[in-house]
Amino acid sequence: xxxxxxxxxxxxxxxxxxxxxxxxxxxxxxxxxxxxxxxxxxxxxxxxxxxxxxxxxxxxxxxxxxxxxxxxxxxxxxxxxxxxxxxxxxxxxxxxxxxxxxxxxxxxxxxxxxxxxxxxxxxxxxxxxxxxxxxxxxxxxxxxxxxxxxxxxxxxxxxxxxxxxxxxxxxxxxxxxxxxxxxxxxxxxxxxxxxxxxxxxxxxxxxxxxxxxxxxxxxxxxxxxxxxxxxxxxxxxxxxxxxxxxxxxxxxxxxxxxxxxxxxxxxxxxxxxxxxxxxxxxxxxxxxxxxxxxxxxxxxxxxxxxxxxxxxxxxxxxxxxxxxxxxxxxxxxxxxxxxxxxxxxxxxxxxxxxxxxxxxxxxxxxxxxxxxxxxxxxxxxxxxxxxxxxxxxxxxxxxxxxxxxxxxxxxxxxxxxxxxxxxxxxxxxxxxxxxxxxxxxxxxxxxxxxxxxxxxxxxxxxxxxxxxxxxxxxxxxxxxxxxxxxxxxxxxxxxxxxxxxxxxxxxxxxxxxxxxxxxxxxxxxxxxxxxxxxxxxxxxxxxxxxxxxxxxxxxxxxxxxxxxxxxxxxxxxxxxxxxxxxxxxxxxxxxxxxxxxxxxxxxxxxxxxxxxxxxxxxxxxxxxxxxxxxxxxxxxxxxxxxxxxxxxxxxxxxxxxxxxxxxxxxxxxxxxxxxxxxxxxxxxxxxxxxxxxxxxxxxxxxxxxxxxxxxxxxxxxxxxxxxxxxxxxxxxxxxxxxxxxxxxxxxxxxxxxxxxxxxxxxxxxxxxxxxxxxx
Numbered sequence: 001x002x003x004x005x006x007x008x009x010x011x012x013x014x015x016x017x018x019x020x021x022x023x024x025x026x027x028x029x030x031x032x033x034x035x036x037x038x039x040x041x042x043x044x045x046x047x048x049x050x051x052x053x054x055x056x057x058x059x060x061x062x063x064x065x066x067x068x069x070x071x072x073x074x075x076x077x078x079x080x081x082x083x084x085x086x087x088x089x090x091x092x093x094x095x096x097x098x099x100x101x102x103x104x105x106x107x108x109x110x111x112x113x114x115x116x117x118x119x120x121x122x123x124x125x126x127x128x129x130x131x132x133x134x135x136x137x138x139x140x141x142x143x144x145x146x147x148x149x150x151x152x153x154x155x156x157x158x159x160x161x162x163x164x165x166x167x168x169x170x171x172x173x174x175x176x177x178x179x180x181x182x183x184x185x186x187x188x189x190x191x192x193x194x195x196x197x198x199x200x201x202x203x204x205x206x207x208x209x210x211x212x213x214x215x216x217x218x219x220x221x222x223x224x225x226x227x228x229x230x231x232x233x234x235x236x237x238x239x240x241x242x243x244x245x246x247x248x249x250x251x252x253x254x255x256x257x258x259x260x261x262x263x264x265x266x267x268x269x270x271x272x273x274x275x276x277x278x279x280x281x282x283x284x285x286x287x288x289x290x291x292x293x294x295x296x297x298x299x300x301x302x303x304x305x306x307x308x309x310x311x312x313x314x315x316x317x318x319x320x321x322x323x324x325x326x327x328x329x330x331x332x333x334x335x336x337x338x339x340x341x342x343x344x345x346x347x348x349x350x351x352x353x354x355x356x357x358x359x360x361x362x363x364x365x366x367x368x369x370x371x372x373x374x375x376x377x378x379x380x381x382x383x384x385x386x387x388x389x390x391x392x393x394x395x396x397x398x399x400x401x402x403x404x405x406x407x408x409x410x411x412x413x414x415x416x417x418x419x420x421x422x423x424x425x426x427x428x429x430x431x432x433x434x435x436x437x438x439x440x441x442x443x444x445x446x447x448x449x450x451x452x453x454x455x456x457x458x459x460x461x462x463x464x465x466x467x468x469x470x471x472x473x474x475x476x477x478x479x480x481x482x483x484x485x486x487x488x489x490x491x492x493x494x495x496x497x498x499x500x501x502x503x504x505x506x507x508x509x510x511x512x513x514x515x516x517x518x519x520x521x522x523x524x525x526x527x528x529x530x531x532x533x534x535x536x537x538x539x540x541x542x543x544x545x546x547x548x549x550x551x552x553x554x555x556x557x558x559x560x561x562x563x564x565x566x567x568x569x570x571x572x573x574x575x576x577x578x579x580x581x582x583x584x585x586x587x588x589x590x591x592x593x594x595x596x597x598x599x600x601x602x603x604x605x606x607x608x609x610x611x612x613x614x615x616x617x618x619x620x621x622x623x624x625x626x627x628x629x630x631x632x633x634x635x636x637x638x639x640x641x642x643x644x645x646x647x648x649x650x651x652x653x654x655x656x657x658x659x660x661x662x663x664x665x666x667x668x669x670x671x672x673x674x675x676x677x678x679x680x681x682x683x684x685x686x687x688x689x690x691x692x693x694x695x696x697x698x699x700x701x702x703x704x705x706x707x708x709x710x711x712x713x714x715x716x717x718x719x720x721x722x723x724x725x726x727x728x729x730x731x732x733x734x735x736x737x738x739x740x741x742x743x744x745x746x747x748x749x750x751x752x753x754x755x756x757x758x759x760x761x762x763x764x765x766x767x768x769x770x771x772x773x774x775x
Contacts, residue, residue, distance in 0.1 A: 012039045012049070013294035017190070019277050020290050021064045023083055026282040030069055031296055032059035038071060040086060041296075043281070052086050054079055061101040065108030068125055072099035078113050080125060092123045100187060101143050105150040107658070112153060116140035116187055120155050122167065134165045136174050140187055143194035147201055149423045151430040151447065152218075154195040154204060160184040162195050162206060164221070168430055168445035176221050183209045183234075190252065190276050190292065191234040198261075198321035199244040201425060207235045213249060213259075215322050219427065225322035227264050230257040237278045237289075241313035244321065246303060248287055250275040256289065258303060260311075262319045267307050272297065283314050394550040395536050397497045399454045400585045403654040411655065412455035412464070415587070416637035416644055420455045420462060421657060422448065433462055433480070436662075441480045450474045456501035456540075461520070463506050465496040475499070475508055477522065487522040500538035500545055505563045507545055509535040515547075517563050526566060533557065533572070541588030548575060548586060556583065560594070560609055570609060576617045578602075590639035597635050600624070603643060603667075622670040633665075641667045716747035723751050727758040735760075739767045745774060 012018070013033025020031045022043075029041040036059055038052040057075030064070075064083060070092060072078040078092040078099055093099070097116035104111055110122045110132075118137040124130035134153060143156040151168040152175070160183055164176040182193040195204040195216070203217045203224060211234060215225035231251035238249040246267070247259040254273040257266050274291040281288070287302035303313045311319070401414040405424065413420040418435035429448040435441040440459070452464040452474075464476040473496040476488040494510035501507075505525060508516045513531025518524050533549035536556065540546070543564035549557050549572075556575040561568050577583060581598045588594055594606040601623035608614040621643055623633045634646040634655050642664045646655045719742050726735035739751045748771040755764035 007297055007299060009291075009295035009297050010041075011294055012290070012296045013037065015293050016058065017060060017188070017276060017292060018290035018294060018296075019060065019062050020279050020288055020296070021062045021069065022279055022282055022288070023064045023069070024066050024282055026284065028064070028083060029279075029288055029296075029298070030062050030064055031290060032062045032071055033290075033294055034058040035294070036073075038062065038069075038081070038086075039296075040083075050086050052081065052088075054081075054088060057098070060098065061103075063102045063104045063111065065104045065125070067108060068104075070102045070104065070111045070125075072102040072113055072115070074098040076115070078102055078111070078123070080111070080128075090128060092125075092128050093121060097140070098187070100141075103144050103146060105146045106148060107150055110150070112144040112146065114141035114144040114155060120144055120153070122153070122172075132167065132172055134163075134167075134172055134174075136163065136177075137161075142185065142187060143192070145195055145197060145204075147197050148199055149201055149425060149430050151423075151425075151445065154197070156182065156193040156195060156206075158185055158187055160193070160209075162193075162216075166447070168432075168447055170444055178216070178221060181208065181214065181216070182206055190236050192237045194238070196238055196240060198240055199242065200320050203321035203323060205238060205240070205247060207238065211235060211251070213238060213247065217321075217323050224324050225264055227259050230259070230266055230269075231255060236276045239278050239280055241280050241303075242282050243313065243315055245311045245319050246313050248278050248280070248302070250278050250289060256287070260307070261322055262311075264322055268304050270299070270302075280313065285313050394534060395556065395582060397535055398537055399456075399498065400537055400539055400587060401457075402454065406654070406656070409657050411657075412452065413457040413462070414634070414636065414646075414655065414659075415457055416590070416639070417457050417459055419659060420457055422452070431464075433457070435480075444480070450476070452476065454496065454499050456499055456506075458501045461501065463499055463501045465499045465508060467495045467497065471495060471511075473508075473510070475506070475518075477506060477520065485521070489518075489522055491516075498535045498538045498547075500540040502540040502545060502563050503542050505543065507538060507540065507563060509538060509547070525563075536583065537586055539586045539588060539594070541592045544569070544588070544592065544594075546586055546588070546594050548583060560615075568612075570612060570615050573615065576604075585635045587635060587637060590637065593638075595635075595638050597633075601633060602670075603635075603638075605638075618669070620667045620669055621665065622668075623665070625668070625670065626665055636662055638667075643667060712743050716742050716744055720747060720750055720754065724754050727755055727760055727763070732760060732763045735763055736766055736770075739770055745771060748774065 012031045014035040016034030018031060018033040020029060022029055027043060029043055031039045036053060036055050039049040041049045055073035055075055055077060057073045059071050059073050061072040062069060067083060068080050068089060069083050070078060070080050076095045076097055076099055080089040080092050082089055092111060093113055095117060099113050099115035101114045102111055109125060111125055112120060112122050114120045118140065120134040120141050122132040134155065137157050139157050139159045141155050141157050145154050153165045153167050155163045160180055162178040162181050163174060166173045166175050183191065185191045185193060192207060195206045197204045203215050205213050205215055208214050211231050213227040214223050217224040227247060230249060231253050233251050233253035235249050235251050238247060240247055245261050247261060248256060250256045254271055256270040256272055256275060258268040260267050274293050275289050276292050278287060278289040285301055285303050285308055287299045290296050403411040408424040409421060411419055411421050420431065420433050422429045422431050429451055430445060431448045432445045434443045450466050452466045454465045456463040461477060461479045466474050471493055473491045473494060474488060475496060478486040491510060494512050496508050496510055498509045499507065504520060506518050513529045515528050515530055517526045533551040536548040536550050538547050543562050545561045545563050547559050551557055556577060557572045558575045559572055560570040577598055578600060581600045583596060584599050585597045594609055596604045602619050603621040604617040604619050606615050607618050627647060632648040632653055634648060636644040644662055644664050646660050647663045719738050723735050723738045726738060739748065742748050742751060748767060752764045752767040755767055
């Protein structure tokens with residue numbers, strides 16, 4: 001069906017090659033051309049575009065992220081600009097040969113640059129000195145594109161070869177070379193040979209020598225579909241709609257063809273000549289395109305109304321990449337969104353997100369297996385409900401620092417060292433390990449075919465484990481610096497439910513009730529069984545292991561063991577959790593002391609834990625008294641007198657990706673409750689509460705660290721401040737009680753002088769008696 005709309009073009013550039021890019025938020029439309037200008041149009045605005053002039057040669061490519069846009073030029077330079085201000089941020093690259101294409105990774109971290117040189121370079125936008133090079137091309141490279149997860153990069157050379165690189169590896173590795181898939185072209189030829197990934201990441205589309213569009217599946221790199229007979233001349237550009245439901249192709253025959261992904265049939269044809277670049281608006285039924293005459297067109301309602309009503313071009317993914325015999329994928333996709341969290345997220349319960357409540361991200365618009373998958377899942381849910389009704393309830397096992405799946409991503413570990421996050425790729429995961437101190441360790445990635453759902457992050461290594469649905473598990477230990485010395489092992493017939501990484505050993509608790517301890521070389525050291533009380537979570541620091549368990553009688557218990565010396569410090573002690581509350585995390589401070597955060601937002605420390613039978617949990621911070629009402633605090637760690645955390649607002653309960661900025665909160669023991677709740681936050685009362693909290697914090701610190709002259713001096717200083725407040729208020733008895741808590745003779749002498757300053761001679765005499773008794 002031929003559709004023609006009368007639209008007035010905008011003359012953005014002079015005749016010659018032009019390129020365009022939308023910003024991911026759809027706010028701006030950017031164009032470049034041979035007049036060496038960048039035009040930034042504000043979408044849905046009649047204002048004149050902002051203009052930037054920087055390059056000395058024709059601008060051949062442009063790409064945009066949320067914060068920046070990058071351009072590349074015939075003069076061999078690539079530049080980075082701030083998308084909001086249009087200011088030049090800096091030069092990304094300079095080389096002797098022309099650069100013909102620039103492409104941002106989806107996360108906006110890397111810019112891929114391709115040109116007449118045989119090497120493709122990935123430049124870090126934040127640190128341009130960080131580069132990665134993709135080698136192995138026989139001729140210059142016309143196009144480069146990122147996989148939706150940023151783990152793969154495809155390149156198209158002028159010799160007609162398409163190459164696939166795994167950029168999650170270090171260094172990047174060539175995965176596949178597809179020779180002869182597309183036509184050989186000259187560098188400046190308008191024919192598009194770009195490999196364009198479908199949004200679901202399972203396949204890419206590329207033009208063939210016969211002017212058709214092939215669909216190449218990532219699994220096996222085989223041809224799985226084709227869009228045929230749409231053009232009588234070379235295709236100059238092609239692009240998937242944001243949700244993958246449609247494909248738009250522009251040709252030198254003067255046609256723009258709209259294809260339905262599901263049927264690979266043309267939905268509409270538009271007659272526009274000289275089109276060389278097309279781009280979909282991220283959140284509207286709009287296609288923008290430019291011509292080699294320097295014109296810019298913006299075509300609203302590109303998908304006809306009848307088709308758009310049934311299948312829009314944006315929003316959630318409505319149809320997967322066109323792969324033959326795809327019923328298994330439909331079931332897998334349904335399972336991924338509706339049940340994978342239960343299958344490989346440690347059985348940690350989570351509410352369904354908005355896009356899961358209606359059956360997942362693939363609509364059953366043709367009945368091809370989706371309904372069957374839903375029925376299978378419903379049957380499994382029913383069986384699980386019956387099992388739960390019979391079995392006594394107990395807290396679900398969880399890994400401290402981990403989050404549930406959200407939009408196909410989750411954190412596996414999150415602490416003061418850094419964070420480990422995974423991206424769901426249906427058949428596998430991509431795992432990234434990042435560090436807060438980039439000088440100590442370098443970020444790395446790997447492809448995870450074992451679907452690890454647990455991780456521990458240490459300063460020099462990481463530990464991973466999965467809870468396989470077949471009743472077996474895999475344990476993987478990896479050093480940050482290199483793969484040398486890394487190892488993995490399998491547990492047949494056992495599912496790993498919790499793991500911990502100690503200084504000299506790793507610990508794994510399994511579904512058979514076994515506690516397995518291995519050294520850091522993977523050699524088993526010892527194993528014992530504790531099946532009566534299933535594990536809830538583990539944490540370790542140094543060689544001390546803290547394990548929390550759920551005994552059959554209910555409640556929670558904790559134990560402390562030294563995994564190096566095989567000594568028990570505390571055994572099956574009651575974990576003091578308030579009624580109606582639960583444990584949200586357990587962790588160790590930088591000083592090596594056990595801490596616990598409950599769902600009420602109370603942070604507690606275990607004092608006297610080195611003495612069997614003497615340990616007790618002391619609250620050191622009530623997070624409800626800080627920040628704003630409704631804030632949630634995700635723990636990272638404790639160091640000294642400060643609690644490091646992620647502050648989540650607006651009802652958020654887990655940190656999102658990318659990671660928000662961490663905050664540090666000073667510990668304050670809840671001595672008299674919340675000042676905000678009491679409505680009394682001024683004057684001496686507030687000062688007294690603050691000082692008393694500081695005094696108790698100091699006492700807790702002494703209990704943890706033992707005698708320390710510096711800490712004792714700080715504690716006495718706090719007590720003298722409290723003593724002075726009591727004298728000012730005429731509270732002789734309270735002041736005398738504080739004097740008895742003073743530790744040093746010099747502080748007692750100072751207390752006596754303070755009492756005399758307030759004309760409290762009787763109190764000064766009593767303080768002097770305390771001093772003499774000490775002497």
